[in-house]
Amino acid sequence: MVSADREKSMTRFTCVAMLVCSAGLARTDQVAAAAKAAAGQTPAGTLKLVPRLAKGDRFILEITKRRTQTGRPVPAGVKGLQVVEVEVIRTDSRGHLLGWTPRNTGLVDAHGRPVAMPPQAARLAKMWDGTQLVFELSPDYRLVGLNNYSQVKALMTKMIDRILAIGSLSPQAEAELRRTMSATFASRQVVEATFGQGITLLFGLAGMELAAKGAVEFDRQFAMPMGGGVIPAKVVVTVTRLDRAAGRATVTMRTRMDPKEATEAMHTFFRSMARKAGKPAPTRQELPDVDIRDGSTFVVDLKTRLPLHVEHTRTTVVGPGKRVETHKIVRKPAGAARPPQTAPK
Numbered sequence: 001m002v003s004a005d006r007e008k009s010m011t012r013f014t015c016v017a018m019l020v021c022s023a024g025l026a027r028t029d030q031v032a033a034a035a036k037a038a039a040g041q042t043p044a045g046t047l048k049l050v051p052r053l054a055k056g057d058r059f060i061l062e063i064t065k066r067r068t069q070t071g072r073p074v075p076a077g078v079k080g081l082q083v084v085e086v087e088v089i090r091t092d093s094r095g096h097l098l099g100w101t102p103r104n105t106g107l108v109d110a111h112g113r114p115v116a117m118p119p120q121a122a123r124l125a126k127m128w129d130g131t132q133l134v135f136e137l138s139p140d141y142r143l144v145g146l147n148n149y150s151q152v153k154a155l156m157t158k159m160i161d162r163i164l165a166i167g168s169l170s171p172q173a174e175a176e177l178r179r180t181m182s183a184t185f186a187s188r189q190v191v192e193a194t195f196g197q198g199i200t201l202l203f204g205l206a207g208m209e210l211a212a213k214g215a216v217e218f219d220r221q222f223a224m225p226m227g228g229g230v231i232p233a234k235v236v237v238t239v240t241r242l243d244r245a246a247g248r249a250t251v252t253m254r255t256r257m258d259p260k261e262a263t264e265a266m267h268t269f270f271r272s273m274a275r276k277a278g279k280p281a282p283t284r285q286e287l288p289d290v291d292i293r294d295g296s297t298f299v300v301d302l303k304t305r306l307p308l309h310v311e312h313t314r315t316t317v318v319g320p321g322k323r324v325e326t327h328k329i330v331r332k333p334a335g336a337a338r339p340p341q342t343a344p345k
Contacts, residue, residue: 045212047239047249049205051141051305053096057088058334063198064108069323077110080125084198085334089134096137097147100199102128124162131155135199141206143196149188152195156185183276189223201312202329205251205298206305210239222257224265231265231292233257247302255294262290288319307331 066079087099105125107115117125134147146152160181164174185191210216215238221230234256241250267284274281292314299309310329315322 047210047212047242047251049208049210049251049300049305051203051206052303053088053091055088055091059086060084060332060334061086061198061202062330062332064328065325067323067325070321078107078115081106081108081112093139095139095144096141098135098137098199100133100135101130102133103130105129118166120162120166124159124166127159127162128155133195135196137199137203141203143192143200143203145188145192146195149191153188153191156191160185179278180273183273186276197327198329201296201310201327202307202331204253204296204310204312205237205300205307208237210237210251212239212242214238220255224269231257231262244302248308249300249302251298251300253294253296253298257292259289259291262292263287266290288321289317291317 061084063082063084064079065082066074068074082105083103085099085101085103087101089097089099091097105128106122107117107125109115131151132148133152136144136147138144160178163181164178169177185194215236217234217236220233220235222233223230236254238252239249240252241248243249264284267287270287271281294312294314296310296312298307300306301308307329308331310327312327314325316325317323
């Protein structure tokens, strides 16, 4: 029988597992090459999705996020909203540097009206506003990492302090949670995966050459951002609508990660986290199974080969717990997006 302390520890591990899964899993394979090879097998024509960027390009992203989780009720229609200013700092044969500056982060209701937050939570939500994150992408638009990682790492430490200040934990519980969170975010890969969600989603199709008619199916590997290991997955990408006259294409992507391999990778992650936190790691038999599925829809502008709209849903099941996260990105010209007004107190 598992002790009460052991059960609490595993519950915290499960919560962190959900966090890491929601942070995103970096791809390790050459997805564009695989899709190109598959598209070359069809005579129906292809759709090449290579972004057309130039140094100095600027645009605005309006990103909304909503999450539901077992045991944690969420007010109907309430979601997070963040306006992001994006600037192309460099783009050449070496790769790409993009500035990513959040603005006016907060909550809105189903009608887009600001939702008031407790002062501490509001300060936590807005602590990254005005900070430019500089992302480095490879020539084929895969996320390499944060170019200004040291600055982001220092702010991450402050974020942990603010998160702990919100809760009313006992000194012992707070110390244990601090060790767990500090051990988790001591990994550069976890930090970069956490902040790279939006930019990874925006360039989720970049470099692909797809069949203009029909679906393309290929294997893909996702790297765990901590502890090593990869999770194999099956991906199906479909061009569901192509209107060259209107300059628009709609593309769907469905991903199913191998549950057995995902659970094994999570076990490796737990061992690494427990070692850094100085705590015993749970055995494989004690850990719940993990099942992760992604579904995305992209509306692509054929002139720039960048999405005008992206909607992504990740469903993560860890044992009896289920988390569903939905991210929506709307791209607009620089200066076109209007930040939300301050919510009334």
